[in-house]
Amino acid sequence: MNQNTIYVGIDVDDVRYHGSALNPSTGEMLDFDCRPTLKGLVGQLEKVRGGFGAVQMKLCYEASYVGFSLQRDLQARGYDCAVVAPSSIPRRPGKSVKTDRIDAADLAEFYANGLLTIVAAPEAELEQDRDLLRSRQQLKQQQGALRRHIQSLLRRNGLHYKAETQHKTLWQTHHYGWLDRTIEGCSGSLKVNLSLLVRQLKGLDEILAAYGEAVETLAQAPRYREPVKALTCYKGIKDLFALTMITEIGDVKRFAHPRQLVSWVGMDIREYASGGKSHRFGITRQGNPYLRTAFIEANQRGYRSAQLGKDLKARRANSAPEFVAIADRCLRRLTKKGNRLLLDGKHPNKVKVACAREMVGFVWESLNRAAA
DSSP, X not given: OOTTEEEEEEEEOSSOEEEEEEETTTTEEEEEEEOSSHHHHHXXXXXXXXXXXXXXXXXXXXXXXXXXXXHHHHHHTTOXXXXXXXXXSOOOTTOOOOOXXXXXXXXXXXXXXXXXXXXXXXXXXXXXXXXXXXXXXXXXXHHHHHHHHHHHHHHHTTOOHHHHHOOOOOSSHHHHHHHHHHHHTOOHHHHHHHHHHHHHHHHHHHHHHHHHHHHHHHHTSHHHHHHHHHHTTSTTOOHHHHXXXXXXXXXXXXXXXXXXXHHHHTOOEEEEEETTEEEEEEEOOOSOHHHHHHHHHTTSSGGGOOOOOHHHHHHHHTSOHHHHHHHHHHHHHHHHHHHHHHHTTOOHHHHXXXXXXXXXXXXXXXXXXXXX
């Protein structure tokens, strides 16, 4: 460790930036705070540099709503800045006081001692594409919650679409027509409530349709065209999941082995071993939740059969044979594993997660080939 290197932890929020600078060779700590602007932060950092006579400064802040924009701005001005994963920050036992200054000091100390995990910063364009897909997913969750709320409200008031119409498919043209007629027949607060909720739902439907068009356009962008073709060879992966995997993973070459990607996704197996006994408790879930969800959703039921549908055959017709071969190996592996686990009496949800975990390695291989 260079004795002239100063480690700076920054606690970022909308009101103030709180920082602590640590000289690890002497243990001296210098605290500062400033308005949440780049100019104010740079001014404080230069005061710290002058106060310590530092040759080098290494900055870090916790990943948050700020994203990587602050890191890029600081790096553009010559600062060595890292964004650290919140889940990697050690928790001090017995700690009962929490302030922004203490959090900044902890970051500086943990960073100086190599106890933090650095988050790889994506390119600005890639981050924007990833945010587009994440926003779509969040709106999709809102749509699902709103649909369930409307269904619950209808049933509580004795209104049952399937029983009245003998139709089974919800949220299609016929169902919306029934909703409109039903609302017209209601009165009082129920009519007002249902009218507003359905209006909001229709608005979400339109917005999500626009997001769908944006996803299709993005899949044809030059930077994504080949890796999307590589991943849409897989059963269960279309443009949306392919783009989610590509944008969330970023530079796949930073993972030297598929096991590293499995860990980063949060699909390592939790294990407790002591006294010669070992217990396994499912996956850790300590990783990227968007990517983990995409892998699990891609394995809803596809592992049950190795047969290829017309849509998948059409997608494969536009892909290179080497990508089709990798996807075929994956399908055979997942079909064999999935059906074996089902025969062993495993719950379908556990089977789905186990197959998703296997798929990660094949996707790692495909993306590496596409990047070659």
